[in-house]
Amino acid sequence: MADELDVEAMMALLPKRSTAEDFAEIMAARQRAQDAPPAELTIIPMPEYRKPLSGVACYPCALGCGWVHEEDASTWQLGPVVFRPEDPDSLARSLTENAERRGAELRERIESAIREHFTAAHPGLDIPTRSAW
Numbered sequence: 001m002a003d004e005l006d007v008e009a010m011m012a013l014l015p016k017r018s019t020a021e022d023f024a025e026i027m028a029a030r031q032r033a034q035d036a037p038p039a040e041l042t043i044i045p046m047p048e049y050r051k052p053l054s055g056v057a058c059y060p061c062a063l064g065c066g067w068v069h070e071e072d073a074s075t076w077q078l079g080p081v082v083f084r085p086e087d088p089d090s091l092a093r094s095l096t097e098n099a100e101r102r103g104a105e106l107r108e109r110i111e112s113a114i115r116e117h118f119t120a121a122h123p124g125l126d127i128p129t130r131s132a133w
């Protein structure tokens with residue numbers, strides 16, 4: 001069939017690589033992984049969604065005492081969105097700035113709640129951290 005792909009012919013067109021080239025690529029990838037910066041740590045636990053379809057994310061105490069900080073996404077305020085027709089990128093830039101601002105406010109709100117909780121309920125204990133990604 002004329003439309004059928006000739007895989008053998010396509011493979012023959014690809015550049016041939018030596019085992020040494022493959023090995024060098026693997027070693028380079030390994031080195032890049034070793035040189036990568038350490039993971040950022042956060043005191044914010046992974047959210048739990050205990051009320052399905054509610055838009056409420058729960059951030060439980062990392063020590064398992066039962067305390068939970070709740071964030072209701074339906075209350076989040078989108079700031080002013082700016083679009084100038086003479087600047088087509090203004091909409092994307094404005095939406096990005098809004099998302100970054102709301103993200104920073106969310107992090108600060110959750111971290112403050114966790115710090116206040118630890119001060120009140122677990123004085124003297126370090127707040128556990130986890131990798132942020």
Ligand SMILES: [Zn+2]
Nearest residue numbers: 061063065067
């Ligand atoms: Zn606690």
